[in-house]
Amino acid sequence: MGPDQTLSEELDTVQHRWEQMTAVPESPRTLMSVIEYSLGTQRKAEVYVNRFLKYLLDPEEPHGMDSDLLRTFLNGLPAECGFQEDTYDLSDIVVDEQARVTQEEEDGTVVSSGIVDLLIEVPNEWFLMVELKFGAEDTQTQFYYRDVTHLGGDPQETYESGAYYVYLRPRDRPTANEPEFSNWTWEELCRDVLNPFILDNGSRLSQRTVAQLHEFTDDIANITGMTEHQENEREKIALFLDHYDAISDVTDTFDEAWDRFTGEWGARLGNALAEDGHGSVPNHDDEQVTRFILTRTGGDAEPWNFRSNSSDWGMIFKDGWWRHLDDLGGTIQSRPDDRNDVRIGFHHRLGRNRDLAIGERTLKVYFRNMGANDQRFIDTFSRTFDANEPQIAEALPGRATITGNKKDKIVVPYDIDAEDRDFFTAYIDALETAYVDLIGDNNDLVTEIDSIFCESLEAEYDYSDN
Template identity: 25%
Template sequence: MTETTSEAHLQEIEELLADVDRPPATTLDILGEAKRERYWEDLLVYFLNPSNPHGFNADVLAAFLQALSEHEGTSLPPLRHELEQVEVQSQVPTGDGPFDIFLWSKDAWYVVIELKVAAAETGTQTRRYAQAPKLGELVVNQHEGASEYVYLAPRSAGSSTSEKFVDVSWEYLIPYLEEVLRTSYGQYPSKSHAQLADYLDTIKQTLNMDEFTTISEETKLYTDYADTINRLIEAYEDDRAKIFNHLQTVFLDELESPREGWVVNNSPKRYINFAKNDWGNVAGSVRIEYEPHVHLNRDHPEIRLRLDIENTGKQEIRKEFNEKLDEAERDALRNADWEFVDGSYAYLTKSVPLDVDQPVDSIHHAIQNLNELRAMVEPYIDEIVAKYQNSAD
């Protein structure tokens, strides 16, 4: 198949896709956060809390509790009275990590909710929460009312690790919340009605809950043009792998220290990173590494350089590292277009344009930038690592 044929097929696909009807994007879709667990939690807490200014009063909470009481795995009785007085809390401390949502009607009853979207349960979260003697301000062994522990997750997710938690799926819950909107008859503020509908649409689209009646037009297009699409994907992945492999070669070739002192993790479909042998498990579990990312976007192809300081305890290491830099060094980094992002993984980042016609030159330029960073920060990193190694000894 010639390049001209591929381009013609792509143009045909684009024209046909333009005619495919798609549901409007939800707000979280637009923000690229449709699977962000914290946002699902925040929105659910907002609608469940009767005191929030959404105009639903306790109706969403009542529907939620009805779903729980009618679930085959729960023992929660029907709860319909004095719901306006229910406390709705999020990120509630237990002394062994916070759980997501707490519904509490003082002496009458309480519900503990651990919520998941895409990620599985971390370790034995639910087991720890089930054994917690305190849930926020509530002392468990002094509570004589009803209680329920709920693990709210997609049907496809694994079960909770605690037998005390009842597995309730989003798919089971959503029809109860939709019923609030279906029977509203215009009694709720239109903005709140739209917000709740948007939230429920996000969940349904993310979990593919829409009724299955036919094969999508996109799938039909894929089957018609599978050879072209697969050929392009293979070429894309092959080029990414070549870039990652060349980044590794150039980095190692330009090392002034022995290669044996470095660990290279090269996963061509995702990332590559470089770290000294003793940069893992600093102060327990902190890992320090240089991690270039390759973005082959049509408009802005780039190699995104990163200094990662990640995992539990990272903030203390980042603080020590930042204190070692003087103001002149920070200014020098900023003037060289390094950005202090203080993200989940990355602490410093810089974008280097990737010339798709001369990729080798761009790779050498990227490693040159990385080596300039190394010259400034590596002595400080080594000092910090040595400090924690000595204290461990």
């Protein structure tokens, strides 16, 4: 029996044992439940969870995780949040709970103030506000987004890179009053962030920290009524450990192929489009950007760029959709050192939507008003886009959705047909279908977006291409 057969049989055993895990025994009571610290009063629950979550996320606290859990938390934020900051270096990060925010006039007079549950920030670069709820009604999110001018003592306008807002709530509770807050549930936080982090890192952390992480997720389950939905974690961990070599072998092989793919998809997409007669791929000296010259029927050659320098953001943008604010008449293909730029474009999320692509065989392609643009431009472009929604909707394929959000304006799903064929080839085929659908054979949509972009540039920066 060959090694491939042995691996296949071992994975069959894993599948069989996993399917047998249907009866979940009642879990022991958590410490918080025993002492009834928070279960009697929702406010006490919020204070407890807020302080504990701040402790676990703060790299300065002595839990021994440094910034690892914080990085996992930020990278696991809901897609609607649009978080796109670099999390590699978090040395300047500040994590604060019960942070004061204010609305102030130009002379410093405080008009009104509030307390945000969790504030994560890199001063002068970006911030993330998180409002935590269990049972109380939402009364603050509209104020946080629409009225706040200062975070602590810092003007909001000094945060040049991005502003992000998340409303964390039980799955059966109402969403945030302010639509610009991304809604996230405690169940999703535990399932997608905390539990995988414990599984991946538990063996290297101190026993006390691992116990605290387990205790925290159990307390959240008790507070929010998630207990009946929890997986039989101990049995699954045992299954993982019993078959660690087989699982690691297939996982590592795929992960290595995926990592290569994140840097290759642009070139592969350009070559696939060229082979199918949609245009050509000229020589280009930027390894991170593949140039593709789209050939439209009866039209001029149209340069497009496929930027594959990120493990997550796969950018597709036309020449002229990325400009430096000091030279709006020019076109650029990457962020300038001073980050003084404005851009729009299509994109697909390799890292954030990896599970969607692998598990559900679905590729999501977005059109985005980039979150790093200054807020005035974001608002103006979004408002102009919304005003032209009927024309945009007419140009879009039936599967597309106009979201109503300010940043990801359009989302379109495509099937990744990987049945009995190479997964990555199927991914490129889906991406090619999306490109032809939204760009190559859709001059009306591209022209409409061009017009909206130029109108927004003129409105905000007094610049016209004419």
